[in-house]
Amino acid sequence: MNSGVLFVTEDHSRKNTGITAVVNFLSAICQTSASDQSAIIIVAVGAGSIAPADGIELIEVPADLCGFNWGWSAKFKKVIKQSIKNHKIGVLHLHGLWKAAPWVAQKVAHSLGVSTILSVHGMVEPWAWYGQGKLRTLKKNLYWHLLAKPVFSRVSVLHAITPLEQRHLSDLLPDKRIELIPNAIDLSEIDSQLSFSDRVLQKRILYVGRIHPKKGVDLLISAFISANLGSQWRLLIAGPEEDQNYLQLLKADAKKSELCDQIEFSGPIYEVEKYTCMMNSWVVVAPSYSEVVGMVNLESAGCYTPTLTSPQTGLLNWEEGGGILVEPDRRLLSDALKTVAQWSVPERIQRGTRSRKFVEQLYSLTSVRAKWMSLYEELAKMTKLPE
Secondary structure: OOOEEEEEEOOOOHHHHHHHHHHHHHHHHHHHHOOOOOOEEEEEEOOOOOOOOOOOEEEEEOOOHHHHHHOOOOOHHHHHHHHHHHHOEEEEEEEOOOOHHHHHHHHHHHHHOOEEEEEOOOOOOHHHHHOOOHHHHHHHHHHHHHHHHHHHOOOOEEEEOOHHHHHHHHHHOOOOOEEEOOOOEOHHHHHHHOOHHHOOOOOEEEEEOOOOHHHOHHHHHHHHHHHOOOOOOEEEEEOOOOOHHHHHHHHHHHHOOOOHHHEEEOOOOOHHHHHHHHHHOOEEEEOOOOOOOOHHHHHHHHOOOOEEEOHHHOOOOHHHHOOEEOOOOHHHHHHHHHHHHOOOHHHHHHHHHHHHHHHHHHOEHHHHHHHHHHHHHHHHHHOOOOO
16 A cells, blocks of 8 residues: 655745744654554655654755745656655645645646645635735735646645535635644643643743744834833744834834833744743734634643634634733733733643643644554555656
C-alpha cells in the first residue's frame, strides 16, 4: 500500500509561525505511527525552514525571482512528482491557499491519482478575504474563481479546524467532504520546559504573535491605554516584526501615550522564554480580527494562563475553560481588561487551571492524533499510483 505522507507548505520558516508548528506536529505524529517503510516528507518553498522531527525529510525549493510574490518555482512540480513516485506517497496534505505550492501540488496529485487533504488555516475567513481593502478583495475573487477553485475542487477532503471554518469552506465548495479536526498541542513539551512551582504571577498583559494588522495589536494598545489599569500594570508585545509600517504605527501610538513607560515591544520570543513569560503573565490577549483557534490560546492554557481572545478564533466555547471572549472592539476590549485586572489571585489561578484542563480534554495530542491517523490511513487506501 502507498502509505507515505507528503506535506506541502507555502513556507516552513518562523515567518509562517502557526502553520509551520502545525505541519511539524502532524509530520511528527505520522512518523511515530508509521511503519518502517513509510516515508514522511515536508516540501516547502523558500529557505530558513524550521527542522522537523528526526527521520522526517525536509525539502526546500527556492522560489523563482520572477514569481517570488506567488511563491512560484519552476522546479516545484518535478520535486513533488519525484517525491510521490520514489517514496510511494499515499496522501498529500496541502497547507495554504493563496500561493503556488499547494496549487501546483494538487494538480500533480490529481494527475497521478493521489489522495489529497487541503488545510486553509483561516485563509477563507471573512476578514482575510474582505477586510484588507477593495483591491485585495478583487484580486482574491479573481484568483479563486479563475485559478484556485477549478483545482482545489478536486481535493479529496477539506480540513476545517473549527465549526466556523467548516461553514466558510462549505460556502465556497458546498459539495466537498469536510473533516473537522481541531488543532492540537503537545502539553508534554510545555511541561518538560517549565516548573510550575516556580511561577511568579506578574501584573502583565501579554500579546504573543505576529505583528500584523489582522492580529488587532493596535486595538490592544489602544484598549490598554484607555483602561488605565494603574502604574503597576504592564503590556508586553512579543512577536516577529512582520509588517514594519504597522509596527512603527504601533510604537508611535504607544510613545505618545502617558502610559508609554508601561508598554514594551520585545521582538519575538520562543520556546522556554515564551512559555515562561506566559506562565508568569496575568493574562494573554489575542484580539484577532481573523484566526483559526490561534495556537497562542492553546499554548497559554497549557501554561495555566487564561486568555482573552475574540470569537473570530472559532473558540466559541472558550469561556467554559476559564477564558474570555470579546469582539475586536476597542471599548469592549478595554472593559474586558478592567475585568481581568480585578481578578483576585485565587480567581486568576483557578481560571488558569480550568483553561489547562479544558485544553487537555479537547485539544491534547492524544485525542487529535487518532483522528488524523484514521483519515490518513483511509485516504492512502484510495490512492492507486501507476506502476
